[in-house]
Amino acid sequence: MEWTKDAEAAVRNVPFFVRKKVRRRIEQQAKAAGKQTVTLAEVRAAQQRFLAGMEKEVKGFRVETCFGAGGCPNRILDSGPLVEQIEKVLAEAGLLAFLRTTVSGPLKFHHEFRVALADCPNACSQPQIKDVGIIAACRPVKTSEPCTGCGACADACQENAIVLEDGQLAGIRNDLCVACGKCIEACDSGTLRQGKTGYRIQVGGKLGRHPRLATELPGLYDHHQVVRALESLLKSYKKRSRGGRRLGEILDRRQIEDLAAELRKA
Ligand code: SF4
Ligand code: SF4
Ligand code: SF4
Known part of the structure; x- marks a missing residue:
């Protein structure tokens, strides 16, 4: 033609x-x-x-997950039950009606509130660019079991977070560790074992004309704290977002830190 x-x-x-x-x-x-x-x-x-x-097609929110549930060997937690609860919280928040009253003109996909969950720090569902990103994580701890000096933990760690001294485990650099748990799997002697396991929470990521990566709340959070964080963020979002402004445009660093403090107290 x-x-x-x-x-x-x-x-x-x-x-x-x-x-x-x-x-x-x-x-x-x-x-x-x-x-x-x-x-x-x-x-x-x-x-x-x-x-x-x-x-x-716009429904006001979108939840994306990674392929962990399909049998990914990197999976740290089964976030299925959390995904269900997050969808429920988002559905009950009336986001479509909210967007219809606060956005002028037709609604588009980029107006939707976005949440992504990843079952490990590889973060295949791109939580860093969503309004709320949730990443399963597991911190290693050193036990009293003697270290054999095999070096397998250091080989397994892609972040160079394992500190060996004279071939022995001396510690873990928390500033580098992303809590993927790979060193724990590698340690046959039991010198490293699973410590706190939960979710990292990231807030305020977005793409578009002014892209930004999400800010991470310090610490790991359990299922209930994640849900509480989401409820609190939705409250702020609905109070302050107008014209389709994304969470990252309406929350400053101090408010994100306040949320983290509130969750730690709860
Ligand atoms: S985020 Fe991790 S668990 Fe999920 S699909 Fe990617 S590698 Fe697998
Ligand atoms: S949990 Fe992952 S990033 Fe942290 S020390 Fe172990 S292997 Fe390295
Ligand atoms: S893998 Fe375990 S035994 Fe081997 S060096 Fe690391 S902590 Fe020590």
Whole structure:
């Protein structure tokens, strides 16, 4: 089918990985309307249909998970029950109605409140760029079992967080450790064992015109603390977000620190 120059130029703005599909769809619709040539009018009409369809799909929030549940060997915690509860909290927060009253114009996917959970610090679901990111983590602790000096923990640690002195485990650098638990699996002598296990919480990540990585609350949190943190963040978000502003745009570092302090006391 023929395309006019301006129609060709307009469709070039469509991301390359869906461009072919979009072209096919526009041609089908032009043919159905009895047209021999695709003009800018057909492209614009398709754009309008897409935007109208998108608004119907927007549900106010989105929860993304990693593939840990599919049997990933790196998985630290089964976050399935937490995911269910998070979805419930988000559904009850009335986010779609909130967005409809605070955003002018049609709602788009980027207006939605986003939460991502990852079952280990590899963070495949990209929690760092979501409003709330939750990462399963496990801190190693040193026991009184004698270290054999095998060095397996240091080999397993990608962060160089294991400190060996004269071949023996001397400590773990908490400033480097991401709590992946790999050194624990590697230690056959039991010198390293699982310490605190829970979730890291990251707040305020986003992409778009002004991207930013989320800020991490210090510490690890249990299932109930994660839910409480989410409820508290949703409260602040609904109180202060207008015009589709994301959590990272309305919370400053001090407020994030206050939340962490509140969770530690609870
Ligand atoms: S985040 Fe970790 S557990 Fe989840 S899929 Fe990635 S590597 Fe596996
Ligand atoms: S938990 Fe992971 S990052 Fe931390 S010391 Fe062990 S292997 Fe290194
Ligand atoms: S893996 Fe265990 S036994 Fe081997 S060096 Fe590390 S702490 Fe010591």
